[in-house]
Amino acid sequence: MTVPEDTERIKSCCAAAYGNDAVALVLGESYHPGGLVLTRRVAEALRLRPNQRVVDVASGPGATARLLATEHHVTVDGVDLGESTVANARSTTEKAGLGDQVRFHHGDAECLPLPDNVADALVCECAFCTFPNKEAAAAEFARVLRPGGRAGITDVTIAEQELPEELSTLAGWVACIADARPLQDYLRILADAGLQTLRTETHNDAIARMIDQIDARLRVLRMTSANRLTEAGVDVDAVLKHTGLARQAVADGLIGYSLLIAEKV
């Protein structure tokens, strides 16, 4: 897999895209593969105890951070690169009465705005694959975790062979696919940063399901608000073509989804 030439451009493009109307329209608010069911599975594996401190890298609208705070009684630091995303997450969380327990920070996964050794655990859902410098991000995970602290990562994986051409474009990147790596690459990157993988699980159904959800959302928007989609610059047929390709790639085993739990050595 080639390293993108203009990583800054792509990184900000990616974060902006997640905060963008068109992407919000297509992806919806709270969807990441596996939904809260998979989030709970990650949380279980992290063996959280009340009052521990957890970092959520690429926290998005904050659903995971709030779930961890409510179900595991931990404090959470959410970090996201999108400024408006952070603002929205903050206000939703305050409305839910969790403002004291969950804080959000505007920041970059490759340079987390948090001190060393502060976190008992860290989660990063469907975002690692979008970080252009994965080695730097992994090093940051290791830096903020205390020794023995665990990272729970769920992410898109790809087979060793090449992806279809159409999915390696910028649109594919935004959909979390183009810079995804084979599972073994993630394990190596984490190990090099001092994070030893304890367990991995395959959840390919989760990504197939998410593709179906994106597809469904688009179709329903086309039924109800076709003109709004056009205004936002969404070409429904083009996106449906992409979801079709992605679905086929999942069926062919080219794209998958994995959960991995690693511990700071």
Place this chain on the structure above:
Amino acid sequence: MAGAKRDRDEVFVEYTKSICPVCKVVVDAQVNIRDNKVYLRKRCREHGWFEALVYGDAQAYLASTRFNKPGTIPLTFQTDVKDGCPSDCGLCPEHKQHACLGIIEVNTNCNLDCPICFADSGHQPDGYSISLEQCERMLDTFVAAEGEPEVVMFSGGEPTIHKHILDFIDLARARPIKVVNLNTNGIRLATDKRFVAALAERNRPDRPVNIYLQFDGFDERTHREIRGKDLRERKRGALDNCADAGLTVSLAAAIERGLNEHEIGDIVRFGIEHPAVRSVVFQPVTHSGRHVEFDPLTRLTNSDVIELLAAQCPDWFGKDDFFPVPCCFPTCRSVTYLLVDRRANRTDVVPIPRLINIDEYLDYVTNRVMPDAAVRAALEKLWSASAFMGAETTARSLETTAGELDCVACGIDLPQAVKELDERAFMIVVQDFQDPYTLNVKQLMKCCVEEITPDGRIIPFCAYNSVGYREQVREQMSGVRVADVVPNAVELQPVLADSPYGSKVARSTSSDGNGHRPAIAPDTTNVGRKAVER
């Protein structure tokens, strides 16, 4: 030298009770998983071992348990706990759920003699039909138990040939019952427009009358083998007459392995395109009453039907688009809703579970945070045996659900937009009724589809058809001795004889010698003996 120990080829997951399919005594039963399929196995002291497939996908079977919600206690019970389940129906105070749907069978006569009929109905000289007084008593029993019942279904026999069927509907409408369903083969709807008009007059938005039309497919063979004659023109006529009169129709398809399983996708496609049809209900053929010879180990189950549908309409569904219904036992019934947009150049179909994470709302076991109460309540009404398209409760619940699709971030008022979709919503139900082979008392105890009997009992549908209550009620009502029906299973052929109604009975039926009917499902499991006799 002793041989090496071997592992069993199955995982033992449940211990329960069932009945012997031949003599109907209550026996212990076990549920096992082999090759990702779920089987129920049991042993009768007299008739030996029996095994049947109960769910084709073990993972889905186990995953469905988290959709099991607490039952609701009905206002009244009709019987006492005496001998235990399934001998005390019903409902006895140990029943775990109220009745979402009450069925009143108005007759045993029918204008067809279908080779497949769980009610064992037909052109028969010795059946019965209920009187106006009996119908009133049955409705009153239902109202006393439920307060404001959601749905009553008139069935038979063929209810449209009962001379008082319109009066029965009026009796129901004079009571606080929200929806009336008429379960019919459609012959009278196709041939008697005045009758259709009379039904349409009674169909009001706040108190709808819905047609539940038997509709098994499009091949001539399907019709001949399931219904005994080619009814394709009749079905079309009935549907078109209903559309003209503004009556809402649910298509009810009996699906049998090797007969019409290839038509599942076409039935949905047809339903979506027909203006009268708002839902399809798929029922793997219940091997109670009259049916063609079958193998209990390869019968169709809910997960098989869902997989067939997904395979036959791959652009519209996956098997993940169906969710178990929490009000009954979740393995009994699965449902999905679709939003349908018909355009000149394409039909867009979107399963609602792809738009809202149903999991988050209907998971009663692993969820530790209470989801939004209004949305959960709406989804509970949709994922329920009492949901019928055209019913006000169902329409309101669809609106509430649509409201949850709101996307504040993008500034589209989706709820407003989706309100217009109410007319485009379409329901698909898959319901596997139990038979004397598959009966699992665990499921029976939480059944929410009930037969209301003329003597004022409310009996779970699958108990009524499998355990011996149907035969008991027919005998009481007709005064003619009725032997217990035995499934027409391949392995039982040597012990089967023909009943007068086309079903099968055991070759030598036991009787107490005084000509009295033996007790319903005598229990051979809890017979009051010490666990270890010394």
